[in-house]
Amino acid sequence: MRVVVPFDAREPKTRLSGVLDGPERSAFARAMLRDVLDAVRSAGGEPAVLATADVDVGVPVTVDERSLTPAINDRLGAADVPLAIVMGDLALAVPDAVERLLDADGPVVLVPGRGGGTNALVVREPAFHVDFHGASFRDHRRIASEAGIDPSVVDSYRLSTDVDEPADLVEVLLHGEGRAAAWLEDEGFELVVNDGRVDVGRD
Amino acid sequence: MRVVVPFDAREPKTRLSGVLDGPERSAFARAMLRDVLDAVRSAGGEPAVLATADVDVGVPVTVDERSLTPAINDRLGAADVPLAIVMGDLALAVPDAVERLLDADGPVVLVPGRGGGTNALVVREPAFHVDFHGASFRDHRRIASEAGIDPSVVDSYRLSTDVDEPADLVEVLLHGEGRAAAWLEDEGFELVVNDGRVDVGRD
Numbered sequence: 255m256r257v258v259v260p261f262d263a264r265e266p267k268t269r270l271s272g273v274l275d276g277p278e279r280s281a282f283a284r285a286m287l288r289d290v291l292d293a294v295r296s297a298g299g300e301p302a303v304l305a306t307a308d309v310d311v312g313v314p315v316t317v318d319e320r321s322l323t324p325a326i327n328d329r330l331g332a333a334d335v336p337l338a339i340v341m342g343d344l345a346l347a348v349p350d351a352v353e354r355l356l357d358a359d360g361p362v363v364l365v366p367g368r369g370g371g372t373n374a375l376v377v378r379e380p381a382f383h384v385d386f387h388g389a390s391f392r393d394h395r396r397i398a399s400e401a402g403i404d405p406s407v408v409d410s411y412r413l414s415t416d417v418d419e420p421a422d423l424v425e426v427l428l429h430g431e432g433r434a435a436a437w438l439e440d441e442g443f444e445l446v447v448n449d450g451r452v453d454v455g456r457d
Numbered sequence: 458m459r460v461v462v463p464f465d466a467r468e469p470k471t472r473l474s475g476v477l478d479g480p481e482r483s484a485f486a487r488a489m490l491r492d493v494l495d496a497v498r499s500a501g502g503e504p505a506v507l508a509t510a511d512v513d514v515g516v517p518v519t520v521d522e523r524s525l526t527p528a529i530n531d532r533l534g535a536a537d538v539p540l541a542i543v544m545g546d547l548a549l550a551v552p553d554a555v556e557r558l559l560d561a562d563g564p565v566v567l568v569p570g571r572g573g574g575t576n577a578l579v580v581r582e583p584a585f586h587v588d589f590h591g592a593s594f595r596d597h598r599r600i601a602s603e604a605g606i607d608p609s610v611v612d613s614y615r616l617s618t619d620v621d622e623p624a625d626l627v628e629v630l631l632h633g634e635g636r637a638a639a640w641l642e643d644e645g646f647e648l649v650v651n652d653g654r655v656d657v658g659r660d
Contacts, residue, residue: 350612368571370650370655387653388653389650410612411571411612411613411616412612414614414617421572428592445595451572452573
């Protein structure tokens with residue numbers, strides 16, 4: 255299946271600016287993207303990046319400067335389904351988890367993101383469209399329902415974990431198996447346990 | 458399989474004190490516990506509660522005032538395995554997710570909790586013991602490794618979501634299917650979307 259992987263190539267991961275400067279955020283975001291592309295390929299998907307600016311990661315890249323919703327909806331015509339969408343910041347993605355997504359049955363398959371978002375979809379029904387603003391998981395259920403579709407949901411901690419905020423780096427250090435976790439370790443990040451609470455520190 | 462469900466019956470969910478007063482936290486914690494017990498029963502498990510004080514939820518309750526680590530380890534003797542442990546605050550637990558846990562192969566099965574914790578385990582090897590303080594998922598991997606065990610990991614967003622902080626209520630409102638979600642709705646909680654970010658409000 256073709257898998258579109260959205261990526262912000264211009265100002266990625268601004269909510270990490272308290273712990274990573276601009277060049278670091280760019281490098282870390284690209285490490286996560288490469289981890290996602292590896293997992294998609296190993297799961298048998300054919301990845302292509304949809305980016306806000308050109309990026310060199312060894313797969314086809316389409317540059318679209320618009321926001322994600324119109325950029326994706328332009329690709330959801332009848333000629334384009336089935337199509338999967340897997341966000342480029344799922345640093346815990348592994349082949350098994352992506353396989354569960356691509357193998358899930360149904361006209362629309364959703365993977366929730368923590369905090370109300372949608373981290374991945376499979377669309378087999380061209381009447382469906384996306385809306386990534388706000389509580390997109392709720393909106394995607396509503397859009398599916400309005401099209402007479404009962405969406406399937408894949409229950410994966412790995413795919414539900416998108417990396418936006420410093421607290422998310424705990425998950426990457428503990429459960430990441432690829433370049434993003436290695437990049438954090440190389441940059442001196444490590445787990446810090448204070449009073450039973452787990453955080454990240456940097457040496 | 459026997460499933461121990463730990464529950465703090467005395468001062469549950471103190472990190473929710475900014476949004477729920479004491480009696481509310483107690484009622485909400487009990488709603489979550491009942492959801493977990495329902496999911497365990499529907500998945501074919503035999504639940505028993507391990508609580509810091511007596512609680513009436515229609516299943517056997519053992520009161521143990523100690524912290525969780527010694528209370529669980531006392532139950533991990535050879536006569537007691539296989540034994541599953543499923544935390545009482547997994548408000549998104551559904552039978553399918555618990556079935557995946559109970560059906561997972563291996564001498565030790567772990568489910569990570571967000572933030573470094575361990576939300577559920579299956580123990581079939583009495584040489585294993587638990588340590589719930591701090592980054593317990595890392596510790597449980599180490600303890601398993603020292604016993605020559607390669608632990609299995611179940612990848613479930615539902616089981617990885619324990620409810621500790623106000624932000625976690627977003628997950629319950631969006632994805633909960635039981636008493637805890639209904640309780641929040643009855644108490645006037647709802648999703649609020651501001652600037653694309655999703656939070657909870659109370660009317």
